[in-house]
Every structure is written in structure tokens, then in C-alpha cells.
Amino acid sequence: MTEIPQGESVLIRDVEIGRARVNIRVEGGRIAAIGADVGGEAAVVIEGGGAVALPGLYNTHTHAAMTLLRGYADDMPLQDWLSTKIWPLEAHLTGEDVYRGTKLACLEMIRSGTVAFNDMYFFMEDAARAVDEMGMKAQLAYGFIDLFDEEKREKEIKATEKTVAAIKRRGNPRIRAAVGPHAVYTVSPEGLRWCAEFSRQQNIGIHVHLSETEGEVKDCIEKTGMRPPTLLDKCGCINPRTVAAHCCWLDTADCTLLGDRGAHASHNPTSNMKLAVHRAMPYAWLKDAGAGVCLGTDGCASNNNQDMFEEMKFAALLQKFFWNSQTLLPAEQTLAMATANGAAAMGFDGGRLEKGAAADIVLLDRNAACNTPLHNPVSNAVYSCNGSAVTTVICNGRILMQDRFVPGEEEILAGARTAAAGLLARAAESQTEE
Numbered sequence: 001m002t003e004i005p006q007g008e009s010v011l012i013r014d015v016e017i018g019r020a021r022v023n024i025r026v027e028g029g030r031i032a033a034i035g036a037d038v039g040g041e042a043a044v045v046i047e048g049g050g051a052v053a054l055p056g057l058y059n060t061h062t063h064a065a066m067t068l069l070r071g072y073a074d075d076m077p078l079q080d081w082l083s084t085k086i087w088p089l090e091a092h093l094t095g096e097d098v099y100r101g102t103k104l105a106c107l108e109m110i111r112s113g114t115v116a117f118n119d120m121y122f123f124m125e126d127a128a129r130a131v132d133e134m135g136m137k138a139q140l141a142y143g144f145i146d147l148f149d150e151e152k153r154e155k156e157i158k159a160t161e162k163t164v165a166a167i168k169r170r171g172n173p174r175i176r177a178a179v180g181p182h183a184v185y186t187v188s189p190e191g192l193r194w195c196a197e198f199s200r201q202q203n204i205g206i207h208v209h210l211s212e213t214e215g216e217v218k219d220c221i222e223k224t225g226m227r228p229p230t231l232l233d234k235c236g237c238i239n240p241r242t243v244a245a246h247c248c249w250l251d252t253a254d255c256t257l258l259g260d261r262g263a264h265a266s267h268n269p270t271s272n273m274k275l276a277v278h279r280a281m282p283y284a285w286l287k288d289a290g291a292g293v294c295l296g297t298d299g300c301a302s303n304n305n306q307d308m309f310e311e312m313k314f315a316a317l318l319q320k321f322f323w324n325s326q327t328l329l330p331a332e333q334t335l336a337m338a339t340a341n342g343a344a345a346m347g348f349d350g351g352r353l354e355k356g357a358a359a360d361i362v363l364l365d366r367n368a369a370c371n372t373p374l375h376n377p378v379s380n381a382v383y384s385c386n387g388s389a390v391t392t393v394i395c396n397g398r399i400l401m402q403d404r405f406v407p408g409e410e411e412i413l414a415g416a417r418t419a420a421a422g423l424l425a426r427a428a429e430s431q432t433e434e
């Protein structure tokens, strides 16, 4: 088999949802029925054999093509890591690298049950090509970094306009454009204001890093007299279309602001622990304030994989550990962060196993050791399994993986290896030239 058979109608037989064994019918990319009797005929039939069905996972913060930098620079502080290792290497990236790195990220995400992701990086037209081919959903933003320089700002504005136009021109409903002001320490207030205005005009999302480290917050207060969320808000960047990554160092007033504006906070526990940011996103304050709370892996240079099952477990554990509460972020809420809340944050209709919702469906091996016994499927999904328990993935009714088979896997892996080696070779060459 080199391709997976697809059809307008898909019948998934005998899966477990909650405590019930049911069938699922998919018609035209949506869930048409869930229950004992959902009709017999379909273009494609999948035998679930009692597999656990979950909604597809939504990864709300990543830099997908950073898969190429996996293992390149670990065990360093954030600013040092970015300025001495990551940014110098990224300067040598090409569109082809981003295409190949994003394909690898998609492969990894599909293998671990993710159907959609929120991406901020460079050469996003090439990322869009990769997403299109892999059949996932994504919101893609060019990472806007002006470093407080007017000339750079003009360049970033042009690059953002070009990226958004190209993604919109595709006319693919699975792929949306967003604006990606990197953070308050890399983008001037003028740049932030432009991003906010452009996203409003274009009616697209905003994807930003927010209050990741204590240093970011302190420097921002020193320079502007404002905490990062207030500065972003003054520039128009905090609204219901905003996904703010990290949000580690928010205080209660910051959380109230995000809640009042209807913005979404993407929790990235693995990256936060690895980069030792020394504080966990205040999940309870954000939730109480009415802000959206969702989950993301961050890029492979700070994670180092794209497995949202691992992210769920780390989120549930980190919240309990840091905030000293055994009852904080229970399994059901963790799964909601990774599914329905993520879909809401990215403006997609999905992440729910309900009639009428987009057909984003993931099947987990019922007989895997991590799923045995099956007292509580959600508990097993969050606390016991990782992405390797996923056998089948459906996104908008299209089958992206069936029985652990993803079309083109060998070529994707070979392409990524070649791209990663080429990137390092070009960087080394430019060093000897200097």
C-alpha cells in the first residue's frame, strides 16, 4: 500500500468513547452520526476493534521546521540559546529546508495524534506546501522580528504582507494565515501596532510569545513602565484572535486582562521546564479570568519532539507540582486544552467528537500496554500513553494515518536528513569564510 483509500463517507466501526462502544459515521469531512446504528454503507470502512477514540489534538504553539534543529543546542539559558546558537543557524535556512522540516514535523504530529498546529516561522509559503500535502490543518504566521530597527521593520512588514497574501491565495480552508509578532523583546511598539492593525484588516489571528521569562517582564517594565500583556494590549495585540505562547510570568491582573479580551494562552510545559523559566503558566488564574487555555509543544529545539500526548502529561504534572495542588488540571481538563480549547484558539471548528463537528478523530491501540487495563480511557490518554499508542488519525474526514501507516514516510525522513546536513554544512562554510 502506498496510499490510504479515501472517501466522501467513512464508517468507523466499534470504537470506545467514554464508557460506550459505538460506531462513527463521517460525511463530507464532518461527523454525521455517533452511536449504535449509524447506517451500514460507506465508501471507506475502518474496523476499530474497540480502539479508544479521541478528538484530534491541536498543537497551539510550535515552530514546525525547527525539527531540523532537534538536538543541535540543548541545556542552555533562553537568551544565550537563541542569540548564540539558534538565530545564527536559522540565518542559513532556505525555503526548501522549511518545506522539508515542516513535512517532518507533520509526520511526527500525525504519528502522535495531532491534526492541527499553530506555527510561527520563516518561509511560510513553503510550510503551507508541506501542510497541504500532509492533509493537516494549520494556522501559519511569519515570525515578525524588527529588533527595534526601522529598516528591518519595513522588511518584516513586506514579508508578512507577502506571506499572508500567498496563504490566502491558496484558498485551502485547512490552512489559515496569521500575523506573528515574535515577542515584546524583539518587536518595537510600532511593529506591534502594525501587526495588530494588519491582522484586524485581514481578519486573521495573532500568534505571539508572551511573558516567557522573568527577565522579559523586568526588562519590559524598565523600558516601558508596562508589563508585557499591557504593552501588547496598548498596541492592539490582545483580542479573541490572539494565541499567546508560554504566559509563564503572568500576574493576576495580566490574567484578568487576557480574560477580559477573550485571548488564548498556550501552555508549553516541556519547553518551559527545559529552558528553566522557573514558573508555570497560572492555569487556574487564567481559567478563572475567562481566558482560553490551550496546549502547545513549542519547536523541536526546546522540546525536542512534537508529541502532544507527552505535552498533556507534562502539563498536568507541572501544574500540580509548581502550584502545589494534587487536584489542579485533572485529566479531562488537560484533554480539553489539547483538543476543543486548541481548536477554539485557532478559530477552527473541531476538537470535539460530536455530530456536526469537523471529523478530527484519533484512534488509540486498545491493546497497548499503556492502555491496559482500560479503567479510564481519558486517564490513560493523559497519564499513561504517549503518541506511539496512536494507530489511526483522521483530519476533516481525510485519513492521514491508518494502522500506523503514513504515506511517503521514508521520503520525508530522507528529505529531512538531507536538509539538516545541508543547513549545518552551509553554516560551517560561512564560519570558515569569516
Ligand SMILES: O=c1[nH]cnc2c1ncn2[C@@H]1O[C@H](CO)[C@@H](O)[C@H]1O
Binding pocket: 063, 082, 086, 087, 090, 120, 121, 122, 142, 143, 144, 182, 209, 212, 271, 298, 299, 302
Ligand atoms: O521558546 C522560545 N522563545 C522565543 N523564541 C523562540 C522560542 N522557540 C523558538 N523561538 C524562535 O522564534 C522564532 C520564530 O519565528 C525563531 O527564530 C525561533 O528560533
Ligand SMILES: [Zn+2]
Binding pocket: 061, 062, 063, 209, 245, 298, 299
Ligand atoms: Zn516558541
